[in-house]
Every structure is written in C-alpha cells, then in structure tokens.
Amino acid sequence: MGRLRDGRAIFVPYALAGERVLAEITAEKAHHVWGQLLQVLEPSPQRIAPRCPHFGECGGCHYQHLPYAEQVPLKARLLTEQLQRIGGFRELPSIKIHPSPAAWHYRNSLQFHLTPQGKLGFQRAQSHQTIPIQQCFLPLPPLVDLWQQIELDPAAGIERIELRCDSAENLLLILESDRLETPEVLVEELPLSVVHLSPAGSVVIAGSEYLWMEVQGQGLRLSAGSFFQVNTAVAEQIVDYLLEHLYLSPNDTLLDIYCGGGLYSLFLAPKVGRLIGIENSPFACRDFEFNLDEFEHVELYEATAEQVLPQLDLRPQTVLLDPPRSGLSKTVRQALLGLAPPQIAYISCDPATFARDARHFAQNGYCLEHLAFFDMFPQTYAIESVGIWRLD
Ligand SMILES: C[S@@+](CC[C@H](N)C(=O)[O-])C[C@H]1O[C@@H](n2cnc3c(N)ncnc32)[C@H](O)[C@@H]1O
Structure with missing residues (x-):
C-alpha cells in the first residue's frame, strides 16, 4: 500500500514495502485506488526471484517474491x-x-478449472479466465506427478475439479457439476479414485469415495464432499x-x-x-x-x-x-x-x-x-x- 499525492491509498499487488514502482491505476474509488505493477524502479532488499514461472499471471500465489522467513511476520x-x-x-x-x-509442497488438495482444451488449469489473477499450468510448487508431491496426466471432456459440464491426496498417498479426483448426469471419464490408466458430486449427491466413478487423513496419529475418514484443512x-x-x-x-x-x-x-x-x-x-x-x-x-x-x-x-x-x-x-x-x-x-x-x-x-x-x-x-x-x- 502506498499514498497518492491527494492522500488516497493506492494498493499495488506484488509491490513490496519500501519499493519505488511504476504502476498504472486500474480502478478508482472515493478513498483508495488500485494499481497494476508495471516496473520496479527501486527494489526492496528483501525482493527475490519467484520460483514459479506462472507467478503473477496465475492467481494462486501472492508472495513468492518475498523469502518465506519474511512472509510470516508480514502476515x-x-x-x-x-x-x-x-x-x-x-x-x-x-x-x-x-x-x-x-513452505512448498504442503497442499493435500488443489482446485482446478478446465481450459477450453480440457486441460487442468488455474484462474488468471483478478480474472475468471483459466490458464493452462505446467508447474505448481504448492501441492504434495503425489499430486504434482498426477495432475498433468489428467484430461477431461470440456463439453461434460464439469464446473469444479479438485484433486486430493491422503496420508497414505491415495489420490481422489472430485468432479463437481450442477448437471445430475455423471460424466464419462477415462482414468483407467491412472492410480486414482474418481467421484462425481452434483445436487443429487455423490457417485463413485472409480475406486473409493473416502480418503483417510492421519492427524496426530489418529485416522479420520474424509468424503469427497467434506471440507478438510489443506x-x-x-x-x-x-x-x-x-x-x-x-x-x-x-x-x-x-x-x-x-x-x-x-x-x-x-x-x-x-x-x-x-x-x-x-x-x-x-x-x-x-x-x-x-x-x-x-x-x-x-x-x-x-x-x-x-x-x-x-x-x-x-x-x-x-x-x-x-x-x-x-x-x-x-x-x-x-x-x-x-x-x-x-x-x-x-x-x-x-x-x-x-x-x-x-x-x-x-x-x-x-x-x-x-x-x-x-x-x-x-x-x-x-x-x-x-x-x-x-x-x-
Ligand atoms: C472452515 S470449515 C471447518 C470444518 C472443521 N472445523 C475442520 O477443521 O475440518 C467450515 C465448516 O462449516 C460448515 N458450514 C458452513 N456454513 C455453515 C452454517 N451456516 N452452519 C453450520 N455449518 C456450516 C461447512 O460445511 C464446513 O464443514
């Protein structure tokens, strides 16, 4: 956050405290404005190169340009x-x-959107557009190995896609849609369970509906439709x-x-x-x-x-x-x-x-x-x- 000469606050995502940046104003409100970072003129000594090639374009990460040890006190x-x-x-x-x-590879679940080609992607920052993703450093390793291999029919009406990994590294693909018909999905080659969630309930397409999460040595059953901490x-x-x-x-x-x-x-x-x-x-x-x-x-x-x-x-x-x-x-x-x-x-x-x-x-x-x-x-x-x- 910075200040304009007229006193209004300006929020510039991806700029760091103490930096001098060139930003374009993208939205103006009565008391604050939003800016898009165009160029860092004087970088903060804390600024580092982001690890992921999609950083800044993909809306999933916001602080890869700050060392993890600095992210924690900032938050x-x-x-x-x-x-x-x-x-x-x-x-x-x-x-x-x-x-x-x-700090990396900690997520036991990931949510995707489908690209028009049927590939799994993430939403572009500040947009509903889905961009294809080649790399992501947040999911647990078994998920990283898997998601690139999944391709779905873009015409099947699937609105939300989630991949989850449990403590024994069992993998579950969850396909969510408003349509009641279960989509046809070919995943025979892949070592994972598949569940369709719709307003009619859950239908197991392959494998099991449940994952098993281990917390402090205690096992918890987790259904495809249940929340779990990531x-x-x-x-x-x-x-x-x-x-x-x-x-x-x-x-x-x-x-x-x-x-x-x-x-x-x-x-x-x-x-x-x-x-x-x-x-x-x-x-x-x-x-x-x-x-x-x-x-x-x-x-x-x-x-x-x-x-x-x-x-x-x-x-x-x-x-x-x-x-x-x-x-x-x-x-x-x-x-x-x-x-x-x-x-x-x-x-x-x-x-x-x-x-x-x-x-x-x-x-x-x-x-x-x-x-x-x-x-x-x-x-x-x-x-x-x-x-x-x-x-x-
Ligand atoms: C952040 S999750 C926490 C779940 C659980 N404490 C955990 O850590 O696994 C919030 C939970 O609240 C449930 N929920 C959402 N709105 C609710 C409401 N109005 N009344 C009761 N439960 C609700 C959701 O289904 C979800 O399971």
Whole structure:
C-alpha cells in the first residue's frame, strides 16, 4: 500500500514495502485506488526471484517474491492491523506465530478449472479466465506427478475439479457439476479414485469415495464432499494449540460449531463430559458420525448454526467456532451471547471477518486472552488465525 499525492491509498499487488514502482491505476474509488505493477524502479532488499514461472499471471500465489522467513511476520502484522483497524483493538495479546513446517509442497488438495482444451488449469489473477499450468510448487508431491496426466471432456459440464491426496498417498479426483448426469471419464490408466458430486449427491466413478487423513496419529475418514484443512501439518499445530490453551474439564459441555468431519472434536471429546457438533454439510456429518463413533457423550446437529443455536437451551463452558471466510452471521453472534459461554475459541481463515466478530465479542464483555497466527497457506496472502476469549 502506498499514498497518492491527494492522500488516497493506492494498493499495488506484488509491490513490496519500501519499493519505488511504476504502476498504472486500474480502478478508482472515493478513498483508495488500485494499481497494476508495471516496473520496479527501486527494489526492496528483501525482493527475490519467484520460483514459479506462472507467478503473477496465475492467481494462486501472492508472495513468492518475498523469502518465506519474511512472509510470516508480514502476515502476522497484517492480522494485527486488521484487528486494530476493523476490530477497534488498542491493545492485543502478544501474537504467537506458527510458520508452516513446509513452505512448498504442503497442499493435500488443489482446485482446478478446465481450459477450453480440457486441460487442468488455474484462474488468471483478478480474472475468471483459466490458464493452462505446467508447474505448481504448492501441492504434495503425489499430486504434482498426477495432475498433468489428467484430461477431461470440456463439453461434460464439469464446473469444479479438485484433486486430493491422503496420508497414505491415495489420490481422489472430485468432479463437481450442477448437471445430475455423471460424466464419462477415462482414468483407467491412472492410480486414482474418481467421484462425481452434483445436487443429487455423490457417485463413485472409480475406486473409493473416502480418503483417510492421519492427524496426530489418529485416522479420520474424509468424503469427497467434506471440507478438510489443506495443510495437515498446520492443522496438527492448531490441535496442539487448542489442547494447550483451552481450559477443559470432564464436567464441561463443549459446542463445536462448523465442526466439519470432526477434526477438532476428535481431540477435544476425550477432555469434556459432553460435546455437541453443529454442521450443515450432510457429507461432513456422515464423516463426523463415523470419526466420533467411539464416544458415547458426543451429539451432532445436522443443520445450520443459524437454525440450531437460537433453539439451544444449555450453558456450554466452551464454544469452538471454525466458520467459512464469511465469519459469523448476525444470528449466530446474537445467539452466542444468549448462551454466554465463559470460553470461546475462534479459528478463522479471514482476518477481516475475524476482526469484525472480535469487535462484537469485545463489546459484549469478552476479553481476547490468546491470539495466534498459523501459516496454513505459505506463498499466498491467506491468513489463518486463532483467538481465545474469556468472559470477564
Ligand atoms: C472452515 S470449515 C471447518 C470444518 C472443521 N472445523 C475442520 O477443521 O475440518 C467450515 C465448516 O462449516 C460448515 N458450514 C458452513 N456454513 C455453515 C452454517 N451456516 N452452519 C453450520 N455449518 C456450516 C461447512 O460445511 C464446513 O464443514
């Protein structure tokens, strides 16, 4: 971010702090403008050559021109700034920073779009155009070896394509479409399972519908339609962090809202007397039931948090929240105040909505006691954070 002579902020993607650059203004708003980087006139001493030939053209990575050791404190600073600016915090607890154990080849899943030729590609930065990709340094090695070999019929109506790799290196290709008919896909030569997801549900085209993720030595079943954290090693760090910083007792009730297939519940359930999950994806709910089957004191609501929370008549000691990027809806925020849990843990993948919701907690008597940044997505601007609040 820089300033124009008239005082307006200018945002120039791929420029670094302290650099002098030539930029073309691409969009003007009342208080800020966007610019496209044309030339770096005086580079920052931190600037390095990006590793990937597609960097800058492909929209997947944003920070390859900065050494990994510099990306981590930069993102922690951005999180702090959002909490100050949007959240209104003057004072924050010292932020605990957790870099990713791997700066490259960390992703256990990748999402693609189809080029008109039926090749897997990524979207061009700030555009919906799909560009063919020859190289990507983010996925786990088994995915790198595979995706170049996949070719699909561009006329088959496939809207979203995802490749996933589990802890035993089993591979799953997920084809998603609004059309109900299952597309014909020839993958006999390739060592992978294929599942079609549509509004009618899931159809296994080849192999198995499930992958098996290992987290802290515990196995979790993962369906094609369920969410899973993309960086398994960092998900393990978050599990450790929760276990270390939450007060949990065998008499407690814990609510795991947006619980997915039960990643965090699996580790928290043995510490509490009652655990209630809330999740709206039927695929994730089936996985949750499977993964938490051994526990008698675990219940699950298959519905939205907005439907369940206002109806709940209980006093949980701890609420764990892990919402999508949009954060908490007004209904969820209001219902949480009614439940008045003494302890809230909030896992977020978007610092702006995290800061907005943090402001709400602070205005309603909660004190932010612990704050942590986890670099779930190296080379990108995405920021994963965890806050732990206690009712004053
Ligand atoms: C960021 S994921 C977290 C999942 C899980 N905690 C994990 O780490 O694997 C968010 C989850 O919330 C679910 N979800 C999205 N909107 C929801 C809502 N309004 N009510 C309940 N669950 C919702 C999604 O299906 C998804 O499983």
